[in-house]
Amino acid sequence: MTQTTLNITTLRQAIEQENVDVLATLYADDACLTIVDTLHPPSAPLELKGKEAICDFYTDNTTRHLACTIVDEVISKEKLAFTELCQYPGGQPMLAATFLDLRDGLITRQFTIQVWDE
Template sequence: MSARTVTPFDLDAYTRGFEAWDADTVLDMYADDVEMIQIDRDNPPSSPRVSHGKEPLRGIMKYGATNGVTITSESPVADSERAAATFTCTFPDGRSVVANAILDIRNGRIVRHHEVAVGERG
């Protein structure tokens, strides 16, 4: 019987990368064909925003880094196949968005990012 090799997922690097808006670190943790499912005020559960690839996430990272958004993570948990965390984004005008992210992991990379976000209207 052969042992299954598991590529670890570095949850600490992932959350630190987001908190620093370090796009290179964060994007490297996603598979090239990642599926992102986002539910928010404009995209209800019956019609979530679904995208594939890293480009939408690259845009989010660029926006946060260039617009003075601070992000903190709470309650991160992970094993070899899944991870989850709560992220709070605070905008310069004081409004906040809280997002719960559930991540499916394969070979140490995120292959599916499912997110539910709620926030104050700007």
Template sequence: MGTATAFDTETLRRGIEGASEDALLSLYAEDAEIRIIDRNTQPSHPRILHGRSEIGEMLHDVYSRDMTHRLDRCVVQSDQAAYSESCQYADGTRVLAESMITLRDGKIAEQIMVQAWDE
């Protein structure tokens, strides 16, 4: 487990709700890992991204889409945090993502994201 250095939840909000992925990407450790679970990448075969480079590519793809993002809630306890994010495409399609993260020195070291969207 990581150390209990403060996690910047305001940067998380600005990163999620902003128009660019840069602020959000700055919260990840260089060697961070994200596991994404959804309809296409189920729990036994999640999509796994390794390092800020792969995470940055995914964030660039997401933030290049015509959609809004909102941080609904965030809870931080020691070196763990959880947050809920809701998104909406211009056509009205909604997405909900729940993330559990492990922090190391105030940066995201590991993240498990479960997401669902309207179909």
């Protein structure tokens, strides 16, 4: 796998096309991903450590076939934030707000808050 420097276009395409191979190139080996949602409240968030665990999570997510669009990006040299508007195949909406810390063009920390209709 070749190393890629993160840019919003690459990230958007990887998420929207569910391309885990490209996503893997955007994370540092020691990256951490934290998710807060209904299943993982603030007192017990889902915490994934390392690129491999994060990629396994994304691979599992591709089985859900979410149609996602990235909007409202805020970008700086060391931070990136965006909103993800998604829809499950049955039509149920899902919304996520994601905040990324960057180091040397790679994601080192990701914090995502996600909600969906029950």
